[in-house]
Amino acid sequence: DKHAFDCPVTGGEQGAIDGTLTLIVGAAEKDVEGVLPVLESFSSRRFYFDQPGGGQTAKLCNQVSLVSCMVGYADALALAQQSGIDPELMLEVLANGTGGSGASRTLAPKSLAGDYKPGFLVEHLRKDVALALRRSEDLDITLPGAETAFTLLDMLCQIGGSRMGTQALTLLYQEEETCKAAGLDWSLLDQGEDEGDGHECSCGHDHGDGHECCGGHHHDHGDGHECHCHHHE
The missing domain is CATH 1.10.1040.10 (N-(1-d-carboxylethyl)-l-norvaline Dehydrogenase; domain 2)
Incomplete structure (x- = not known):
């Protein structure tokens, strides 16, 4: 009679400090009723995706x-x-x-x-x-x-x-x-x-020889590796 669920969070460090994280739950709301007070203690919003892995x-x-x-x-x-x-x-x-x-x-x-x-x-x-x-x-x-x-x-x-x-x-x-x-x-x-x-x-x-990066300014590092960051010009 045990139940496990995934519950990643968003809200960053400040959200964790303030206890206002958003929880993304891979379970139905009824499945987490037993631990809801715990979840509420560090979150302000909770979203329920009714399948294992849905939160992830x-x-x-x-x-x-x-x-x-x-x-x-x-x-x-x-x-x-x-x-x-x-x-x-x-x-x-x-x-x-x-x-x-x-x-x-x-x-x-x-x-x-x-x-x-x-x-x-x-x-x-x-x-x-x-x-x-x-x-x-x-x-x-x-x-x-x-x-x-x-x-x-x-x-x-x-x-x-x-x-x-x-x-x-x-x-x-x-x-x-x-x-x-x-x-x-x-x-x-x-x-x-x-x-x-x-x-x-x-x-x-594996990006191979033609590994292309994006940043805005072209430079060829050699071996076909093309970067767009302008520091290497």
Whole structure:
């Protein structure tokens, strides 16, 4: 007469501190009545997916959407900064239009301020996106937004950003001096490439010689590895 269920959460470090996490439950509400007071003690909202693993799948859907939104605001910030317009004002435009997102509202200002302290670690988001990509392979579907985001997160981890907050994604768009000041080392990426042409990311995908990263500015690292971050020009 035992029952187990999956219950991933969202809401970040502050949500955990405040006890206001959102719970994503892989069970029917009636199945968790016995422990509901416990769940309520650290959450403000609970969503019930009536099948085992349903919570985990819904959590991965959240992470897939999140990383695509993060790449979107990182692209927008890079475009604004390189075009010479006020990036803070641009973020206000996003906040008042359909181009905005939870990521652009809460994380983009930190990126702009150079605040890379973790609320959620880069390596943990990379892990979640890797799980989503494995799931997409099982379902024989393609998630191009998630694949692009994974490539960027994986690169950030390789150059020393694994323990930074996820908003550090925007460092991939900055000059090398800015990255170095933040504690990143682009030479680590080059060392990884020298170890073999077939760069296999932790998502399990072997990108082979034509591993293409996305950031906005082209550079050929050699062996067909094309990156779009402009530090290596």
